[in-house]
Amino acid sequence: MQAPFEEDRTWQSTMALLSSEGEMQLSIVSSRVRPMRGKGKFSKCAIRILERNGQISATIAWSDATSCCYGEQLWRRCIARKAGVCALSGQAIATGDAVYRPRRGRPPPRNVEAMILATIMDATPVEEAV
Template sequence: MLEKHTSAWSRTVALLDTAGARKIADEATRIAQRRPAKTIWNDHAALMVSVIELPTPRTATVSWCDPLSGYYGHQTWRVALAKQRGECVLSGKSIKPGDFIYRPATCQPPPGNAGAMIIASELVPCVTPSQS
């Protein structure tokens, strides 16, 4: 009887092939890299975005929670120039190419919110001529 269970266990362990697991992980990475960069975030009713801090003038720490694109509790976003039209995930304001924005820092594989943008004016207080 013990031999029967040992044989079944051995077959189960053999099915847990590391090469097969690596193949699945590689395919998941390829799929993530093909993910479209532009997403209409205002369609995500459950999206919650908040800025935690501005550790440097060029970075922001953002908390992102969305059941479709994932949860990133302390995600680093960096200043960049917008390359395409979009919408600020904080204010809903339109973003056009060339606008200063914050976006998630690049990494591999890209995060689920890789195409999200926050217009920089939402995070940096505007200085009026009378204040300078």
């Protein structure tokens, strides 16, 4: 017999995540998943750096349960045209900072506004294949 909803931790966790009232910090099962730190538009994303092509581009796995999931997405290094927040570290990005951004396409990716500071990208290790 299944426990009532009030005693079911999975159900309570799900409801807390859906509710804007209760913020719950869930532990991450895999160390390979790097959630964004801080608050902002991309604060619920899981980001993994899969491959780097020098300092020109990187392949990223991006997962956001509320909007999109890209198993292998190409990001290119560029200069930030506007201020923002680093999707990997939560640090502030100023106009003119070196950043990585998703490659534009048709249709544009749902995370087209995301940026990762180049210094953070360079310092984060590439994930090993499992």
